[in-house]
Amino acid sequence: MQQGWIRTHQSDLAAVYRLLDGALILGALLVCTLVGGIALDKDWLIAGLTAVILFAFIGESLELYRSWRTESFRNMLLTTALAWAVVCLLLLLIGYFSAQAAIYSRLVVGSWFCLTLFGLGLWRLALRQLLHYLRVNDHNTRSAAILGVNQAAVKLAEELQRNPQLGIRLQGIYRLPGHDGDTDTVAPENSHLLAGDLEQALSAARAGDLDLIYIALPMGEARHIGELLAALGDTTATVFLLPDIFGSNLLRTRWQRIGGSTVLSIYDSPIQGINSWLKRLEDLLVSTLALALLSPLMLLIALGVKLTSPGPVLFKQRRYGLNGHTIDVWKFRSMTCTEDGPSIQQAQKNDARITPFGRFIRCTSLDELPQLFNVLGGTMSIVGPRPHAVAHNEQFRSIVSGYMLRHKVKPGITGWAQINGWRGETDTLEKMHRRVEHDLDYIRNWSIFLDLRILCLTVSRGFVGKNAY
Template sequence: MEQGWVRNRQSRITALYRLFDVLLIQGILYACLTFFEVPPGKDWLIAGLLASVSFAFIAESVELYRSWRGETYVRILGTVTVAWVAVCIFLILLAFSFNTFSADYKRPAVIAWLVSTLFGLAFWRFCLRQVLFSIRLRGRNTRSAVIIGCTDAGYKLADDLMTNPQLGIHVVGFYDVPEFQDRSARERNCTRFPILGTVDEAVAKGRAGGLDVVFIALPMRAEDLISETLDKFSDTTATVHILPNFFVAKMLHARWHQVGSSSLLSVFDTPIQGFDGWLKRLEDLVLASIILTVISPLMLFVAVAVKLSSPGPIIFKQRRYGLDGRTIYVWKFRSMTVMDDGDQVQQAKIGDQRITAVGRILRRTSLDELPQFFNVLQGTMSIVGPRPHAVAHNEEYRSLVNGYMLRHKVKPGITGLAQIKGFRGETDTLDKMSRRVEYDLEYIRRWSILLDLRIVFLTVYRGFYHKNAY
């Protein structure tokens, strides 16, 4: 296999990916029918075709067939799972809608097909990834890369590329720009990466066809030089990337947008929109319906206990900030003798006299939060997301914690990443609130259905009882 063989035939290989997925879906279907001795009639043929077409459509929607060089296998697995689960839901709803669950549709065969196909789609991608990894370790299907700018961000990028050989990108060295040089960064790395010359020398090598990939790691204040460098590299065939090291750490969910002929880079945005938003909503509806069905006897028992233990309403309603900072009302079982919802709300503390006897148990076990599953069905909350704070606390901390209000770029949740990391209950110090917000923003950056399911699992596995909940 010669250098760049895969790269030069990328479009053909992507077409083969799609074809192989279709063949795998159809092949596993007929294998399951054969195993369970089910005649492959017309209905099965239609089911197979619908599965193939809908998977192809959804896979395109979630960008399953894009390049995955820089991604982890977990990310690939999550995308495949999302696409195939969506297909399964579509087929099941279609079957019920048209009453096509006849005797021919034997449930073991259907279940075996749906489950085996998911494993098949995931497994062959794992195998392909390992093959490409092996090829690149042998020095084939690789790209040579240089980095312009001896900056901390540039050296970090070089380290990331070196520690991820599966990307097939080999850093040859750096080209220096003295006026924008990070001297301490260069001194720390002078023996690890060679300095190959100036920007003009890099351009000359690019024009001669000697560069595959160029990374520009200059600070954003070097705007004029970056623009000039891009103009020069437009006369080469090198692939050029810009590392926006000035504000990259502050990006919440970066995405390119097109407005007419203008290209915009969103810095603070939500990952949960479009198809992902529909998927997240479906997740909430399914999980909330199942959970409410299971816990309804418990909720009835808690409601009676609250009513009998102290005077006042069973349900306490408090204003919170929801999606995009809009005011919503969050429901809880009343656990206190007061129902603060004004400009000042005092957080519960150890030995707080406002908490009722039953309320203390409810707060320790998080049972007071159970009515919020109705908020989820209503659409004002999600199962997983940043926990909503009282409006008074939002106004207090938005000026004290950097990026605090960005946690409202998604719907608030009943549980979240901060909660499973231990930041639950009273935030009596600024550091505790800052750490909670850090995890909330990390959740938004990393959001996926798999992450949601992991948080739900860990919430149940570790239990609802928490020593910090007063």
């Protein structure tokens, strides 16, 4: 096994990360005090050392110092920013409750907070690029093998070969006893991935030539998996399970411990724990800002609705929210009726129920603005799958696979499906299938950055569409 001049153990890199983080926090403080013309006395040193200690503890709690080899830099940067933001908040609270805040310059403190955040992100980017360069050139690499021949194994092998910057060098896919026929499922262009049989893989692992081993077997073969794990217990390789059962139906997974049992979630929400706090903060900030900016426009729309047709300005409709619970969703009234019964006809092109002014606010999505109050109240999010009327949910849940999984997150005012053109009337089953596909894709790949991207695309192209009527 080829060894690079940087050791592959994450504990070494994690120690480097911790030392550099502490040095950068103190270095940024020194720079800010020098520029601000303030002596770095014991009070400032106490603040700096407190920040280093807090960042170390919070970084551990957020798993900031785990291996990021196979994870995106975006997630790494977000975790780093969150850890430093918590440190800044705690420092401010400590200063306030200890009545010591007055001895610190606000300008220097603010500059220190910003400079440190910039530095923490910048040096991580630099180190990541260095590690990518080294790994592409066969340093800081790990040797891997896949046990089992199936489509999941081939897909993983292709991913590893397409991403040499991960530093995982695949030795090949190895056949398992009783599965010789599985090699027929491998396309001719991927035949080079086949490396041998189980005994060859075990020999390489026992000799220390394999660092990572991925077992690609259906979960139904628990006995076979147990035998492989027992055999691999005589090696020092890190073993992963690559279950070949779920395919595209996989939504969001995580391992959990229940007492002495380990379980794997299949249909789960990505917005839990810290993610739920980030999502809620995003909703509160964006909805508050939007209401502050758009309140004059909303008053004009309300006046337009009232003057152009008889009836209430607003109407609410029962829709499914998080986990399928019924919520009341608010809209500006755009029709002569306010349907909310067991059977509701979707708005169609040239629909006689739509008022002239209602047609304008529907085409521009301005009728959805009252849902900002739903977001403030916590029943909706700014970004998420669009909520459907209860009647439409009951209609489609039995004929569209995975339909109800849309409700694993809060519904949104805008969403991934809407900015990709799947908004408005779903007069065909195909349209609903495509909308649900995009909604589930959003849940699988959710991140704050994806939400921000959707918001930007909504502003540029999401308000007006050919299917909005």
